[in-house]
Amino acid sequence: MKDLLIYRLPTEKAPHIQRGTFSILKEGDKPLGFVISDFLHEQIFKFEESPESESNFSFHYSSEIPTIISRRDYQIEAQAFLNSFPLLGVEKGVYSRIKQVPFKGEKAVELFHLLEKTYPNAFCYLISSAHFGTWIGATPELLMNQEGMLCKTVALAGTHGENEEHEWTPKEMKEHQFVVSAIREALERNECVEIEADGPYVVQAGPVQHLKTDFKALLTKPNAWSIALDLHPTPAVCGTPRLNAMEAILTREMHNRELYTGFIGLFEEGNTNLFVNLRCAQLLSDKAFLYVGGGFTIDSIPDLEWDETEKKAETLSRVMKQI
Numbered sequence: 001m002k003d004l005l006i007y008r009l010p011t012e013k014a015p016h017i018q019r020g021t022f023s024i025l026k027e028g029d030k031p032l033g034f035v036i037s038d039f040l041h042e043q044i045f046k047f048e049e050s051p052e053s054e055s056n057f058s059f060h061y062s063s064e065i066p067t068i069i070s071r072r073d074y075q076i077e078a079q080a081f082l083n084s085f086p087l088l089g090v091e092k093g094v095y096s097r098i099k100q101v102p103f104k105g106e107k108a109v110e111l112f113h114l115l116e117k118t119y120p121n122a123f124c125y126l127i128s129s130a131h132f133g134t135w136i137g138a139t140p141e142l143l144m145n146q147e148g149m150l151c152k153t154v155a156l157a158g159t160h161g162e163n164e165e166h167e168w169t170p171k172e173m174k175e176h177q178f179v180v181s182a183i184r185e186a187l188e189r190n191e192c193v194e195i196e197a198d199g200p201y202v203v204q205a206g207p208v209q210h211l212k213t214d215f216k217a218l219l220t221k222p223n224a225w226s227i228a229l230d231l232h233p234t235p236a237v238c239g240t241p242r243l244n245a246m247e248a249i250l251t252r253e254m255h256n257r258e259l260y261t262g263f264i265g266l267f268e269e270g271n272t273n274l275f276v277n278l279r280c281a282q283l284l285s286d287k288a289f290l291y292v293g294g295g296f297t298i299d300s301i302p303d304l305e306w307d308e309t310e311k312k313a314e315t316l317s318r319v320m321k322q323i
């Protein structure tokens with residue numbers, strides 16, 4: 001049974017549909033083509049297309065059921081996450097959870113097509129392999145676009161509901177600035193020059209709005225893969241300082257993030273389009289696990305953060321309900 005890869009880059013008219021094999025990238029190897037990594041780069045998979053087509057395709061489903069927490073338990077756990085900040089020296093940390101919704105895995109391709117129509121500016125994908133089961137997503141967050149020596153990335157952090165019209169608070173601006181600073185530092189560390197940041201401005205991403213800052217820089221050598229590995233995970237999905245936030249996440253989150261908040265897309269030195277794997281779900285035959293999170297600083301209120309994860313979950317759940 002072959003693996004499946006379907007993806008569509010933002011603004012592309014038609015998706016790429018491929019059968020082939022996902023395999024684990026060996027440490028130190030530089031990939032060429034489609035790649036997907038987990039949150040901590042412990043596993044990076046590359047895809048190789050097979051020439052022959054097989055008609056009897058069926059989806060791979062993971063047999064593991066992740067931990068789902070209730071609103072009440074989230075409040076307790078997210079508060080404990082927050083309480084660990086002074087002890088661990090964390091200034092910002094991203095706490096996530098999983099929401100379970102009913103969905104028939106066999107409708108995955110139909111869902112993909114609806115997602116790509118609904119979110120023309122997102123990176124949309126559907127992948128299925130025995131390595132990780134079946135995942136689908138429509139992410140608004142670019143990790144790295146590279147054409148020749150020009151490299152682009154974004155800071156995307158700070159969230160309001162689609163119809164919220166109140167001002168962005170200093171707390172939200174600060175959360176965003178952590179990401180801006182970390183991106184600039186990573187680009188400088190990797191010897192990029194002419195680094196320009198434009199923002200923050202507000203963008204719509206389905207049921208939510210975000211603060212966004214666009215970055216542009218020039219590479220001085222062919223080190224796009226090292227830059228991607230160093231940029232990711234940014235404080236938009238991990239925190240600041242990075243290692244301290246990782247420790248808080250690994251200690252207090254109730255599930256393994258698997259492919260959520262990893263990176264996904266196409267890598268080729270000089271022609272790269274990688275995204276952060278957000279607004280995504282793992283599909284089983286009769287249900288979907290939606291992975292959602294949000295940034296915490298010391299003055300965050302867990303109950304409001306829960307509401308934010310509910311809105312982010314709607315990116316996929318709204319579209320699932322149409323099927």
Ligand SMILES: C=C(O[C@@H]1C=C(C(=O)O)C=C[C@H]1O)C(=O)O
Binds near residue numbers: 094156278291
């Ligand atoms: C972590 C997620 O989103 C990230 C966190 C955001 C925030 O904290 O405001 C905004 C956009 C993303 O960078 C998610 O969608 O699960």
